[in-house]
Amino acid sequence: MEDKRNVSPEDRDREELEYLKRLRIKLGEITNKIAQLEEERDDIRQEIKELARPKVEEPVSGEPGKAEGAQRTDLAEKILVVDDVKMMRMILMRILNGEGYTVYEAESGASALELLECSSVDLIILDIKMPDMDGFELVRRLRSDEKFANLPVIICSHIGDKTAVVQAAKFGVQGFITKPIVSKVILEKVETVLAGVYQGEAPESADEDE
Numbered sequence: 386m387e388d389k390r391n392v393s394p395e396d397r398d399r400e401e402l403e404y405l406k407r408l409r410i411k412l413g414e415i416t417n418k419i420a421q422l423e424e425e426r427d428d429i430r431q432e433i434k435e436l437a438r439p440k441v442e443e444p445v446s447g448e449p450g451k452a453e454g455a456q457r458t459d460l461a462e463k464i465l466v467v468d469d470v471k472m473m474r475m476i477l478m479r480i481l482n483g484e485g486y487t488v489y490e491a492e493s494g495a496s497a498l499e500l501l502e503c504s505s506v507d508l509i510i511l512d513i514k515m516p517d518m519d520g521f522e523l524v525r526r527l528r529s530d531e532k533f534a535n536l537p538v539i540i541c542s543h544i545g546d547k548t549a550v551v552q553a554a555k556f557g558v559q560g561f562i563t564k565p566i567v568s569k570v571i572l573e574k575v576e577t578v579l580a581g582v583y584q585g586e587a588p589e590s591a592d593e594d595e
Contacts, residue, residue, distance in 0.1 A: 462486050462487070462507045462508065462579055463486070463487045463488075463489065463504075463505065463506040463507050463508075464481055464486050464487070464488050464489070464506060464507065464508045464509070464510060464575070465488075465489045465490070465491060465497060465500065465501070465506045465508070465509045465510070466478060466481075466488060466489070466490045466491070466509075466510050466511075467490075467491045467492075467493070467494065467496075467497045467509060467510070467511035467512065467515075467520070467523065468490075468492070468511065468512040468515070468541075469492055469493060469512065469515040469516060470512075471492070473512065473564075473566070474490045474492070476566055477510060477541070477566065477571065478490060480566070480568045480571055480572065481571075481572075481575070483568075484572055486575075489504060489506060493515060493516070493517060493518060494511075494515060494517065494518030494519070494520070494522060494523035494526075495517065495518055497509070497511070497523060498523070498526065501527075501532075501533060506536070507537070507579060508536075508537045508538070508539065508575065508578060508579060509527075509536060509537070509538045509539070510538075510539045510540075510541050510571075510575075511523060511524075511538065511539075511540060511541070512540075512541060512542050513540060513542040513543075513544045513549060514542065514543070514544060520540060520542065521552055521553070521556060524538055524553075524556040524557075524558060525556060528556060528557060537559045537560075537578050537579065538556075538557075538558045538559060538560070539558070539559060539560035539561070539562065539574055539575065539578055540553050540558055540560065540561045540562070541562045541563075541564060541566065541571070542562075542563065542564060543563070543564050544563075545561070545563035549561075559578045560574045560575075560577070560578045562574055
């Protein structure tokens, strides 16, 4: 059957070039997504490895034989973990529950705000990169509400560049930790922030405590 479209060679070449351009853009997006997934995979592997390590309980100074974790069973502090990745929430909850903290979880900024309306917490640990509402927007909304203006916040994220740290400081974030998650780093930061002695130090890299 004869093609009724009368397409000139120039138009055909232009269409092909446009198609190739769109294809390159799509391939670039796919490549970036693969790189992101590979990074998340490596972080999850590291975090699973961390969780698999046996927990060594050290005696408290001056009280031979008494494990440090044993004296923390009466902790009343409540912590809200906000992360869109379920594996991250599970890891943080396991670490914090193991030290006697009461832990709530939320998969988004909106869910966190809903939970805070009906439950009081002493600290929030949140990720930056989340769909719909990122961590900075969540902190901004908290700081604009009298009820949560002084609620301590720790950011725990893959993003740890200077721009993110400066932005976090502007919102009054009390702690900044870069992933992958290491239990020692998390627990030390939580204790420091809850004790109210945060001094605005630079974000801690989990690798420093490996």
